[in-house]
Amino acid sequence: MKLATANINLPAGKQDAILFDETLTGFGLRLRRGRGGKVIRNWIVQYRSHGRSRRMRVGSAETLTAAQARAEAKKLLARVELGEDPQADKAKRRERDEHSLRSVAQDYLHIKTGIKPRSLELLRWYLLEGPHMRPLLATPVDKVTRRDVAKRLLEAAKKSGVPTSIALRSAVSSLFSWAMQMGLVEHNPVIAAYKPETPQSRERVLSNAELAALWCGLEDDDYGKVVRLLILTGARRQEIGGMRWSEFSSDGTTWTLPRERAKSGKTHTLPVTPLMQSIIESVPRRDRFDILFGYRHGFTGWSIGKRALDKRLGLPHWTHHDIRRSTATDLGVEPHIIEEILAHRSGHKRGPAGIYNRSAYASQVRTALLMWSDHIRALVEGGDGTLSRCLDRCRDEG
Numbered sequence: 001m002k003l004a005t006a007n008i009n010l011p012a013g014k015q016d017a018i019l020f021d022e023t024l025t026g027f028g029l030r031l032r033r034g035r036g037g038k039v040i041r042n043w044i045v046q047y048r049s050h051g052r053s054r055r056m057r058v059g060s061a062e063t064l065t066a067a068q069a070r071a072e073a074k075k076l077l078a079r080v081e082l083g084e085d086p087q088a089d090k091a092k093r094r095e096r097d098e099h100s101l102r103s104v105a106q107d108y109l110h111i112k113t114g115i116k117p118r119s120l121e122l123l124r125w126y127l128l129e130g131p132h133m134r135p136l137l138a139t140p141v142d143k144v145t146r147r148d149v150a151k152r153l154l155e156a157a158k159k160s161g162v163p164t165s166i167a168l169r170s171a172v173s174s175l176f177s178w179a180m181q182m183g184l185v186e187h188n189p190v191i192a193a194y195k196p197e198t199p200q201s202r203e204r205v206l207s208n209a210e211l212a213a214l215w216c217g218l219e220d221d222d223y224g225k226v227v228r229l230l231i232l233t234g235a236r237r238q239e240i241g242g243m244r245w246s247e248f249s250s251d252g253t254t255w256t257l258p259r260e261r262a263k264s265g266k267t268h269t270l271p272v273t274p275l276m277q278s279i280i281e282s283v284p285r286r287d288r289f290d291i292l293f294g295y296r297h298g299f300t301g302w303s304i305g306k307r308a309l310d311k312r313l314g315l316p317h318w319t320h321h322d323i324r325r326s327t328a329t330d331l332g333v334e335p336h337i338i339e340e341i342l343a344h345r346s347g348h349k350r351g352p353a354g355i356y357n358r359s360a361y362a363s364q365v366r367t368a369l370l371m372w373s374d375h376i377r378a379l380v381e382g383g384d385g386t387l388s389r390c391l392d393r394c395r396d397e398g
Helices: 066-081 086-097 101-111 117-129 146-160 162-181 208-217 222-233 237-241 274-281 302-313 320-330 335-342 351-356 362-382 387-397
Strands: 016-020 027-033 039-049 052-060 254-257 268-271
Touching (some): 027 066, 039 066, 039 086, 052 066, 052 086, 101 117, 101 162, 117 162, 146 162, 208 302, 208 320, 208 362, 222 237, 222 274, 222 302, 222 320, 274 362, 320 335, 335 362
Antiparallel strands (some): 039 052
């Protein structure tokens, strides 16, 4: 019969039947008796592919008219004529839809080994926990386009800065490279996508007067204590911000940064100078918390603290990392001692010297940091330790 309507009943005594159209071979209407005796009607196509009989649902007769279903069936049967298998393609699509960007990223992070915990934590933040890729997480991984990625990278550059966008691009690219190896995608959408221009390396070094003004302008809160410790040690901000009580020696004379938190991936020990000790001892110990500042991930109020400080000081633009550069520049000791203090791998750490020279120069490092602490104390006391005097000196030298 020619199927012009779906208003057809099941033959008596049958629970399931297929009626095929006499004008379009393979196009039919399937009737099934459901719960409560209700007849369920679906348009279908039936065809052979690679020697096997296939049946595929076109759509419900409640939503598609016979004409609409017939037109769709013609498209599907045309694909069969061209050698395709629509039902198999549909099954593959259903399977791929289960591989969302979120699930693939989770699998990727699960197999990532041999990297530092901090690096893994950052990778997880860029791919899953941060805001930048969140709009795409539910998208099937093979449906993510170059345009999708470019939009996310541009948004990250606008809201969080170019360095964040560059790091995000690297993380997403490594994820898709792995997905290609696993056969989940055919190409990497990051290739040829928007790439922020790498910013030039900063060269800002704070003057003595600026360091003094910075010290004097800090409050006696967590942010103030953290930044003062940055000045005295030249450490990276996450190293001080994540400082733990268990990292200090029993007598409090040394602080050891564990390899899990060190950028170099190696433990790094610094002496605790009297000025550092006075700051550390002012931090109250908290039950159940090993960390000095902040909570689970350490101190996080960097931007809030800096905005308030900048409002008080009015110094030319500076960053927390400029403090590290300033400390390294003004220490006034041999380069290899500076590198030992900063736990920075270059120069003497490479080549044969880096392989065979295992000295930590502990005595020289302690002497250098004691001299640096005295220098900072003299700068501050030279301005009577008041913000107004420190700023006056800064303007005089400015």
